[in-house]
Amino acid sequence: MATLSLNAITKSFGAAKVLHDISLAIEDKEFVVFVGPSGCGKSTLLRIIAGLEEATSGSIVIDGADVSAAPPVERGISMVFQSYALYPHLSVYENIAFPLRVQKMEKADMDARVQRAADILQLTEKLHLKPGQLSGGQRQRVAIGRSIVRNPKVFLFDEPLSNLDAALRGDMRVELSQLHQSLDATMVYVTHDQVEAMTMADRIVVLNGGRVEQFGSPMELYHHPRTKFVASFIGQPNMNLIPAKVLGVDGTGVQVEIEGGHRMVLPVEAATVNAGDRVEVGIRPEHVSIGNDGFEISVNVLERLGGVSITYGTIGEATRFCASLPGDAAISKDVPLKLNVAPHDCHVFDAAGDVLRRKSAPALVA
Amino acid sequence: MADIATDYAAQGTKAKTKSLPEAVFAWLLIGPAMLFIAVIVAWPLAETIRLSFMEARLGGEQYVGLANYQELAESKKFHQTVVRTFYWMFLSVGLKLILGLIGATLLNAAVPGRGLFRVLVMPPWIIPMAIGMIGWLWLYNGYFGVLSGTMMTLGITDGPFEFLAYKQSAFYSAVVADVWVGTPMVTLFFLAAMQGVSRDLYEAAWVDGAGRWYRFRRITIPQIMPVIVSMSLLSAIFTFNSFEIIWILTEGGPRGATTTLIVDTYKTAISNFKFGQGSARAVIIVILLGIFSLLYLNVLKFVNRKYGTK
Numbered sequence: 001m002a003t004l005s006l007n008a009i010t011k012s013f014g015a016a017k018v019l020h021d022i023s024l025a026i027e028d029k030e031f032v033v034f035v036g037p038s039g040c041g042k043s044t045l046l047r048i049i050a051g052l053e054e055a056t057s058g059s060i061v062i063d064g065a066d067v068s069a070a071p072p073v074e075r076g077i078s079m080v081f082q083s084y085a086l087y088p089h090l091s092v093y094e095n096i097a098f099p100l101r102v103q104k105m106e107k108a109d110m111d112a113r114v115q116r117a118a119d120i121l122q123l124t125e126k127l128h129l130k131p132g133q134l135s136g137g138q139r140q141r142v143a144i145g146r147s148i149v150r151n152p153k154v155f156l157f158d159e160p161l162s163n164l165d166a167a168l169r170g171d172m173r174v175e176l177s178q179l180h181q182s183l184d185a186t187m188v189y190v191t192h193d194q195v196e197a198m199t200m201a202d203r204i205v206v207l208n209g210g211r212v213e214q215f216g217s218p219m220e221l222y223h224h225p226r227t228k229f230v231a232s233f234i235g236q237p238n239m240n241l242i243p244a245k246v247l248g249v250d251g252t253g254v255q256v257e258i259e260g261g262h263r264m265v266l267p268v269e270a271a272t273v274n275a276g277d278r279v280e281v282g283i284r285p286e287h288v289s290i291g292n293d294g295f296e297i298s299v300n301v302l303e304r305l306g307g308v309s310i311t312y313g314t315i316g317e318a319t320r321f322c323a324s325l326p327g328d329a330a331i332s333k334d335v336p337l338k339l340n341v342a343p344h345d346c347h348v349f350d351a352a353g354d355v356l357r358r359k360s361a362p363a364l365v366a
Numbered sequence: 367m368a369d370i371a372t373d374y375a376a377q378g379t380k381a382k383t384k385s386l387p388e389a390v391f392a393w394l395l396i397g398p399a400m401l402f403i404a405v406i407v408a409w410p411l412a413e414t415i416r417l418s419f420m421e422a423r424l425g426g427e428q429y430v431g432l433a434n435y436q437e438l439a440e441s442k443k444f445h446q447t448v449v450r451t452f453y454w455m456f457l458s459v460g461l462k463l464i465l466g467l468i469g470a471t472l473l474n475a476a477v478p479g480r481g482l483f484r485v486l487v488m489p490p491w492i493i494p495m496a497i498g499m500i501g502w503l504w505l506y507n508g509y510f511g512v513l514s515g516t517m518m519t520l521g522i523t524d525g526p527f528e529f530l531a532y533k534q535s536a537f538y539s540a541v542v543a544d545v546w547v548g549t550p551m552v553t554l555f556f557l558a559a560m561q562g563v564s565r566d567l568y569e570a571a572w573v574d575g576a577g578r579w580y581r582f583r584r585i586t587i588p589q590i591m592p593v594i595v596s597m598s599l600l601s602a603i604f605t606f607n608s609f610e611i612i613w614i615l616t617e618g619g620p621r622g623a624t625t626t627l628i629v630d631t632y633k634t635a636i637s638n639f640k641f642g643q644g645s646a647r648a649v650i651i652v653i654l655l656g657i658f659s660l661l662y663l664n665v666l667k668f669v670n671r672k673y674g675t676k
Contacts, residue, residue: 050573052572071572073575088674098584102571
């Protein structure tokens with residue numbers, strides 16, 4: 001297995017620049033997820049690593065060797081496509097064996113490798129079938145099997161679960177994590193689903209508009225988002241962003257008045273803001289509780305999920321607010337609700353969308 | 367509420383009693399089409415079969431039983447015509463398929479001006495056959511034709527060469543003209559099939575180290591195989607029955623070198639007014655094409671089993 005370095009990668013399609021100076025260092029045996037909204041450049045970046053697209057500038061180094069100009073097969077990578085890219089006219093065995101046939105491998109060796117992959121992926125009974133006879137999850141496994149048999153240095157996954165239904169996606173997430181552990185391989189995984197990113201990644205690259213917004217562990221991104229974009233993208237339900245005015249700044253932090261008139265002193269490093277500045281206060285839905293000394297929201301929609309009650313309302317004039325409260329909390333639609341939030345759980349973003357670093361955030365979880 | 371329900375029920379019963387039985391309605395729908403087919407296909411076919419048992423000329427007809435068929439079975443000339451027809455068909459269809467595959471592959475490649483090339487493929491197919499063949503007549507002309515002129519310039523021939531005047535050259539010249547007319551359709555069908563092959567399959571194979579030829583052989587060909595087989599059958603039937611091309615270029619000559627079954631049938635029935643013998647030839651064409659089609663359908667079944675998705 002191998003390390004993977006991207007050095008100042010840029011990519012333009014004609015006049016449109018889709019990737020801006022991307023540099024990343026991915027460790028050996030690491031599971032890194034590229035996450036971001038549609039059009040952020042994550043799939044393009046993966047295709048550049050695979051050699052299916054050429055970078056406009058920059059270099060790719062796999063296991064110490066510059067592979068920027070090498071064709072895909074010489075990069076030591078394998079790729080699982082969003083569509084699975086299975087050959088419909090070939091059996092499961094032939095699909096998995098395809099890269100080995102290209103290499104003209106001996107039949108006995110080929111059999112052994114295909115069998116091993118089939119064992120790992122529980123496909124032994126399906127080897128004689130064609131992809132059209134398999135379920136979505138099984139097809140996905142065949143695509144993964146085709147990757148495994150090549151013993152690549154780096155596995156690349158391009159949104160491999162997006163064609164599956166929600167329940168199967170959950171199962172496959174667990175299977176892929178187990179596969180990563182059993183293969184002990186370097187894996188790069190692209191998704192637009194932040195739940196996949198949070199649950200599977202060792203580290204996450206959040207991309208936005210062709211730029212890396214942040215590269216860090218899931219909990220680092222959750223507790224210490226560097227930008228408003230990362231804060232709102234990571235976490236489910238999304239973080240609430242409430243417009244606020246800075247009333248004063250001192251050594252303890254910044255005093256703000258949020259939409260609706262509630263005042264708070266938030267323990268953040270406030271070097272870049274001054275009294276009178278407009279900021280946004282970020283509050284995660286799961287960090288609020290029902291109380292009497294907090295801010296008030298008017299409840300519009302209530303979703304009782306059993307364990308939790310997802311409560312949607314507005315704060316102030318029309319700022320939307322979402323709270324994740326206990327399942328049996330005494331909440332009623334159209335009745336104002338008082339919510340508390342601990343100041344150290346709040347995030348503050350300046351007008352440019354950059355975070356004011358929190359002074360007392362939870363320690364990072366590796 | 368109850369009243370409304372009763373009304374609906376009443377309407378339903380009323381509608382039911384008035385409506386035609388489903389089978390009658392179905393026959394009414396397909397009846398006109400079936401009548402039309404009976405008039406333009408079934409009746410002429412039945413009439414052709416009837417005539418094939420007759421000695422039929424302009425003056426009248428007389429029942430002769432299997433005499434017309436017996437005559438054909440014993441005619442060496444007819445046997446040669448059958449062999450020539452199949453040779454004509456296999457050679458022409460084979461060339462159309464090979465050229466169509468090459469053309470479609472080139473037109474499918476990401477090259478600048480691809481759209482223009484796709485349009486330029488069409489004219490042989492679009493131009494009325496008679497006009498196209500008059501063009502070929504001029505091309506093959508010994509004194510004024512480009513081909514003969516070029517051959518003289520290059521020193522290949524000493525003097526003018528009449529392509530359509532000699533048995534061998536006339537046959538192959540007709541094949542070339544037929545391929546010229548038939549290739550665009552094959553090319554465009556292959557191109558459409560190739561464009562339906564997912565790009566991911568090629569990329570996956572490329573990542574796995576498969577070169578161009580390997581990808582073409584292991585992905586493109588199997589993926590478009592059902593279309594190749596279907597086009598082979600269609601093209602074979604068109605070519606077997608190809609009449610205008612041969613008739614305009616050579617009228618089946620010289621000395622019968624380009625006479626295929628369809629030309630022979632026309633000459634016998636229409637030029638020589640031997641309707642009975644001509645009809646026997648037409649019936650044999652139908653039988654031969656029927657057998658050929660059945661064989662092909664079996665091949666198609668096999669191909670679908672081998673290259674299909676299930």
